[in-house]
Amino acid sequence: MTPPGEGATPGPVVRFRDPQIEMAHGAGGIASRRLIDSLIAPLLLGSGARGLGDAAALPVDGAALVMTADGFVVTPLTFNGGSIGELAINGTVNDLVVSGAIPIAITVTLVLEAGLPTATLEAELRAMALTAARAGVQIVGGDTKVVEHGKADQMYISTAGIGRRLPNVCLGSTEVRPGDRVLLSGPIGDHGITILLARGELDLEADLCSDTRSVLPMVQPLLEALGPAIHWMRDPTRGGVASALNELALDTGLGITISEESLPLRLAVRGACELLGLDPLHIANEGQFLAVVAPEAADRALDIVRAAPGGEEARFIGEVGTEPAAAVLAQSRYGGTRIIDMLVGDPLPRIC
Amino acid sequence: MRFVDEFRDPEAIGRARDEIRRLADPKRHYRIMEVCGGHTHAIFRFGLKDLLPDNVELIHGPGCPVCVLPMGRIDDGLAVARQPGVIFAAFGDMMRVPGAHGSPLEHKARGLDVRIVYSPLDALKLARNNPDRHVMFFAIGFETTAPSTALTIMRARAEGITNFSVFCNHVTIIPPIKAILDSPDMRLDGFLGPGHVSTVIGCEPYEWIASREGLPIVVSGFEPLDLLQSLVMLLRQLQAGTARVENQYARVVPWEGNRAALGAMAEVFELRPFFEWRGLGFISQSALRLREEYATWDTERRFEVPGVRVTDPKAAQCGEVLKGVLKPSQCKLFGRECTPEHPVGALMVSSEGSCxxxxxxxxxKQAAREASLV
Incomplete structure (x- = not known):
């Protein structure tokens, strides 16, 4: 390492002022975006790299490859409807899929805490293999590291994935126009609320499962049939639908108005959110996608997603307009409106 | 969902909205204070301002327990938490509130043992499960949360759990209402009375507002229809020239309050001679502390509490906003130095804080509206 001041080439200027990393920087909301935009991207990707998508386009010798990376640190490791292994594969697959790609291969890096029962590891490896087979993607390699007991929370998984972009697909915030419609594939908040309840701190029980799954069966027919009419896609994981739509609003300067009553929401999720003072729009999903669709293709898009396995509950939740500039507005059935902001910090239940 | 959907029914809300418009005299300007932070949150969350005529103005009151807590109390609590073996337990509401050297959440990131609990009983459970540690519960809230703290302390005594104490910041609702009405620059036409607090104290403690101050007050629920119906009831009183206490939230609030809850509070707590309120200054007999018989569970008696006093940043106008003299956006720091992510004043921290x-x-939304008018 070159000591500072001795021939060190001045690096790019960064504007990140937070003195230390907080949990909020990993929660997928406004702090995450600031960390990426003003520290990570300028230093690693060069200046001007803003509004990063879920995966990077990588044209190699004429082949339209797409590459993504993801990390998984969920606790508890298993929960209703899934486990960290399933989440890792589905999450990586979904990042590729909403970037318009068919997944080809995934690598898996395991960081294990000494003392982890072999049975736990074996169960997660089996879960990963099964999930990959179901999604039609190959696990082609990886790495394993073990850290001292107490230096990690049982196991972390880091993945990389590559896919091949479907022909005739052009996704990105620059494609989005006023008048476009916003499609959501199904009920929101299932994953986040399931995890919150699985931690067992709330003494609340609900008949609820994580929605972890591959969105490929829904997205592939949509993109193959309507290609250029699909303008933007995202899987609303950490930070929820609110953060994904706010990113779009910020990147385009456009306004997105959603109708609150049109949001597909299970009763258990709605009840938990009402009780804890959480906004379901901020809660993480692991098996849903958002698509911005040209208005003339809207009806067909909805028919296609609804006909696909797992897309039965899809619906349009809103529309892109010019107002309010660079913000997301929710409208209620009775005429009230409110701004939907990005998640600030971690979602903390309100008590008093 | 029952007890929710009925109160968000567009037709019923439309009728209430029309009735408010019919009752509001266009020649008058109505200034109505919602005392409770829960109401402030609901009014914004449901976008109710969009339904009200311009001359019915809602002023946001002091009823957000996180917002009125002076910064020094947080520093005091964190100072205790830094002592060896102590676990700091508090509601999620407290976690992002800044002390002079950072919030509980920031201290957690630096390695302090800070836990979020959902009830004081969870904090007691922590103490039971960690007999070699001391669990300090940082208690906040009005009469809404004070009874559950009292019951927890009674249970700790019954079970003989002594590695548990409460840093008591419980406050009472009537004194700050008095302080606001005594403030010379304040002119109000009526109150939306707090809902949750009233489930405990009932409606009688508000009688003086009607009889002595001549202002109507309607205890209100938290759903859109509750709040609009309460405004209808207030406007009817104002039109008729009466000033009474009414209870819109009768499905939850008994007129005489909750005797058992009041009993638990009286058993464990006594009034402090005075307590500092952020933005309002020292108010006498406005807060609770543990009685001598419960000294074993009183953090302030068991630990050396530094008694930190921190003045709010000069430029922040929290006091004026808290009293309803200024609107949040009229504060010099609003949206610039002070944002929900980097709050300077506590009104910006809690989702119940008006800022x-x-x-x-x-x-x-406002900015968009103004832009479209230009």
Whole structure:
């Protein structure tokens, strides 16, 4: 390492002022975006790299490859409807899929805490293999590291994935126009609320499962049939639908108005959110996608997603307009409106 | 969902909205204070301002327990938490509130043992499960949460759990209402009375507002229809020239309050001679502390508490906003130095604080509206 001041080439200027990393920087909301935009991207990707998508386009010798990376640190490791292994594969697959790609291969890096029962590891490896087979993607390699007991929370998984972009697909915030419609594939908040309840701190029980799954069966027919009419896609994981739509609003300067009553929401999720003072729009999903669709293709898009396995509950939740500039507005059935902001910090239940 | 959907029914809300418009005299300007932070949050979350005529103005009151807590109390609590073996337990509401050297959440990131609990009983459970540690519960809230703290302390005594104490910041609702009405620059036409607090104290403690101050007060629920119906009831009184206490939230609030809850509070707590309120200054007999018989569970008696006093940043106008003299957006720091992510004043921290609610739900809407008018 070159000591500072001795021939060190001045690096790019960064504007990140937070003195230390907080949990909020990993929660997928406004702090995450600031960390990426003003520290990570300028230093690693060069200046001007803003509004990063879920995966990077990588044209190699004429082949339209797409590459993504993801990390998984969920606790508890298993929960209703899934486990960290399933989440890792589905999450990586979904990042590729909403970037318009068919997944080809995934690598898996395991960081294990000494003392982890072999049975736990074996169960997660089996879960990963099964999930990959179901999604039609190959696990082609990886790495394993073990850290001292107490230096990690049982196991972390880091993945990389590559896919091949479907022909005739052009996704990105620059494609989005006023008048476009916003499609959501199904009920929101299932994953986040399931995890919150699985931690067992709330003494609340609900008949609820994580929605972890591959969105490929829904997205592939949509993109193959309507290609250029699909303008933007995202899987609303950490930070929820609110953060994904706010990113779009910020990147385009456009306004997105959603109708609150049109949001597909299970009763258990709605009840938990009402009780804890959480906004379901901020809660993480692991098996849903958002698509911005040209208005003339809207009806067909909805028919296609609804006909696909797992897309039965899809619906349009809103529309892109010019107002309010660079913000997301929710409208209620009775005429009230409110701004939907990005998640600030971690979602903390309100008590008093 | 029962007890929710009925109160968000567009037809019923439309009728209430029309009735408010019919009752509001266009020659008058109505200034109505919602005392409770829960109401402030609901008003913004449901976008109710969009339904009200311009001359019915809602002023946001002091009923957000996080917002009125002076910064020094947080530093005091964190100072205790830094002593060896102590676990700091508090509601999620407290976690992002800044002390002079950072919030509980920031201290957690630096390695302090800070836990979020959902009830004081969870904090007691922590103490039971960690007999070699000391669990300090940082108690906040009005009469809404004070009874559950009292019951927890009674249970700790019954079970003989002594590695548990409460840093008591419980406050009472009537003194700050008095302080606001005594403030010379304040002119109000009526109150939306707090809902949750009233489930405990009932409606009688508000009688003086009607009889002595001549102002109507309607205890209100938290759903859109509750709040609009309460406004209808207030406007009817104002039109008729009466001033009474009415209970819109009768499905939850008994007129005489909750005797058992009041009994538990009286058993464990006594009034402090005075307590500092952020933005309002020292108010006599406005807060609770543990009685001598419960000294074993009183953090302030068991630990050396530094008694830190921190003045709010000069430029922040929390006091004026808290009293309803200024709107959040009229504060010099609003949306610039002070945002929900980097709050300078506590009103920006809690989602019940009027600044945070305004910033989250209204702020840019307003900007868009102004832009479209230009």
């Amino acid at each position: 945070a609610a305004y910033h989250n739900y209204e702020h840019r």
